Amino acid sequence: MIELKSVDQKYGGTQILWDLSLDIKQGSRTCIMGRNGVGKTTLLKTIMGLLPISSGSLVINGHDMSKGSVEKRPEIGVGYVPQGRHIFPQLTVEENLKISLNCSRQPSKSIPKHIFKLFPVLQEMLHRRGGDLSGGQQQQLAIARALVLNPDILILDEPNEGIQPNIVQLIRDVLLKLNKEQGMTIILVEQKLPFARAVGEYFHLMEKGQVIASGEMQELTDQLVGKYLAV
Numbered sequence: 001m002i003e004l005k006s007v008d009q010k011y012g013g014t015q016i017l018w019d020l021s022l023d024i025k026q027g028s029r030t031c032i033m034g035r036n037g038v039g040k041t042t043l044l045k046t047i048m049g050l051l052p053i054s055s056g057s058l059v060i061n062g063h064d065m066s067k068g069s070v071e072k073r074p075e076i077g078v079g080y081v082p083q084g085r086h087i088f089p090q091l092t093v094e095e096n097l098k099i100s101l102n103c104s105r106q107p108s109k110s111i112p113k114h115i116f117k118l119f120p121v122l123q124e125m126l127h128r129r130g131g132d133l134s135g136g137q138q139q140q141l142a143i144a145r146a147l148v149l150n151p152d153i154l155i156l157d158e159p160n161e162g163i164q165p166n167i168v169q170l171i172r173d174v175l176l177k178l179n180k181e182q183g184m185t186i187i188l189v190e191q192k193l194p195f196a197r198a199v200g201e202y203f204h205l206m207e208k209g210q211v212i213a214s215g216e217m218q219e220l221t222d223q224l225v226g227k228y229l230a231v
């Protein structure tokens with residue numbers, strides 16, 4: 001469903017991803033893991049078309065996206081929750097969600113009702129400005145905004161950063177539910193091991209811009225954790 005082959009990625013003259021190859025199966029839950037600065041966000045931005053690929057190939061849902069731009073991602077069923085949420089602070093919760101509807105592959109004027117079943121607080125806060133929400137509420141809004149597009153693949157970059165434990169649990173439950181009930185593919189950059197183990201079926205461990213170990217989550221041994229994740 002997502003195939004990267006021999007991808008290099010650079011910021012100016014600085015190479016960040018090196019000959020990176022990765023397969024992510026349809027309907028799976030995958031965690032991309034690794035210490036700070038190893039290139040996890042760069043990998044997600046590459047998948048999202050936010051950074052043009054300097055060499056290598058990227059296929060998503062059977063579409064060659066090696067040259068495709070970020071605007072094409074919603075059309076092929078990819079939703080993205082960036083690190084730091086990036087909601088619009090001056091717009092209301094409703095406006096933040098409606099903005100997304102314009103990019104939807106199935107244009108609709110109304111926000112799907114199931115969004116509010118997943119995140120009831122957003123219904124309560126519908127007319128509040130995004131900037132007035134708590135961090136946890138903003139994260140729910142960021143996830144909801146991606147779900148408005150009805151994606152087949154949901155990509156999240158550290159959704160639990162700075163979020164209180166009860167919202168972390170809610171996000172975990174929502175991701176598991178979307179995967180189980182809708183077959184949604186979940187791709188998650190996650191540094192916190194308990195969350196990664198609870199949500200991920202598969203892991204890819206990165207180091208210095210390369211994937212150095214991959215497998216089923218139960219194969220993520222203490223030895224690998226000690227070597228590549230512990231600080």
Ligand SMILES: Nc1ncnc2c1ncn2[C@@H]1O[C@H](COP(=O)(O)OP(=O)(O)OP(=O)(O)O)[C@@H](O)[C@H]1O
Pocket residue numbers: 011014016034035036037038039040041042043
């Ligand atoms: N816009 C940029 N311009 C130049 N270098 C960048 C840019 N963004 C990231 N980098 C560098 O690229 C490397 C990989 O960064 P990246 O954010 O992908 O890592 P990460 O594994 O996601 O880290 P973190 O867990 O801290 O978010 C780092 O050395 C970082 O300083």
